[in-house]
Amino acid sequence: MMAAEAGASANTIAAYRADLERTAEAISGPIGEADSDALSGLGASWSHLAASTVARRAASLRRFYGFLFDEGLRDDDPSAALPRPKLSRPLPRILDPDEVERMFAAIEDRAASGQPLALRNLALLELLYGSGLRATELVSLPRAALLRREQPFLILRGKGGKERLVPISDRARAAVDAWLEHCPDGKWLFPGGKAHLSRVRLFQLVRAMAAEAGIAPERVSPHVLRHAFATHLLAGGADLRALQALLGHADIATTQIYTHVDSTRLVELVNQRHPLANR
Missing domain, CATH: 1.10.443.10 (Intergrase catalytic core)
Structure with missing residues (x-):
């Protein structure tokens, strides 16, 4: 879906895959069957990560569970339990x-x-x-x-x-x-x-x-x-x-x-x- 419908690049797809794999390591049980309680606990396991990394991983999971729900592979979408860190865009590094x-x-x-x-x-x-x-x-x-x-x-x-x-x-x-x-x-x-x-x-x-x-x-x-x-x-x-x-x-x-x-x-x-x- 990410490749054919969303037109995501190979780099984006690789990043999404890595986010899902790391999440699968952090929760018990299959990632596709995780409930709200399992997802709400991710905030603690991600506490050492930068806010931008947490936001990206949460976005990947929201896209994933939204896909499962839209395709009828799940009856619910538990992604509301995912953390939503406040982001401040850092100033870019430049050269004179x-x-x-x-x-x-x-x-x-x-x-x-x-x-x-x-x-x-x-x-x-x-x-x-x-x-x-x-x-x-x-x-x-x-x-x-x-x-x-x-x-x-x-x-x-x-x-x-x-x-x-x-x-x-x-x-x-x-x-x-x-x-x-x-x-x-x-x-x-x-x-x-x-x-x-x-x-x-x-x-x-x-x-x-x-x-x-x-x-x-x-x-x-x-x-x-x-x-x-x-x-x-x-x-x-x-x-x-x-x-x-x-x-x-x-x-x-x-x-x-x-x-x-x-x-x-x-x-x-x-x-x-x-x-x-x-x-």
Whole structure:
């Protein structure tokens, strides 16, 4: 149902499966037959987890028991007994523009020598920071994705199966072109093992690039570069709705988190645009 009807991605389905398996370990008896008392006791066993993790597990179970009830496999839906933690959205970690510049400078020095893997890493970095791609979207790009020279964008199927336009800068295209001269033949733009580069390997590569630029590796990840893309665009004057479309957010409330990150711009906006600013 999650795959065929809800259109959930493989990563989402894997996360749901893991949540159900961990819940099955925490309760006695088959998970499909658990009653309200069994589910109400999960709050105590999950007390050591972050509120976001508890909320995700509870959401997975609500979806599961809702499915059983809708399909007539149960006469009731016990999910009302699941905990509902209060969530506060944390501010995203980002990098300063000069830190991103240091990462580019370090990898460009290596790429200048023509090392194939350095050229690949530069292309990865350009697409992460220059287009705001998610890690899965980036590593699963087909080889033919950027071959149409007249098209300065990608039509990408991202999270939740939603399509969006992703602009590709001239810098990113040039970096990809340089990498394609050395890229092994096959389906994927960034091959790795028997398929494409894995998200774990991308994470490792990004941290290695950060370390080479003198930045603490634990501060950097593919998603941090996506956050930097969004924050720096907003600081440069990008419209919030345009940023929502570029990031592929279903709800603009998700995009609005970046207005809290760029507090300096908000202060400047009030000082410059408010009717009383010049009195």
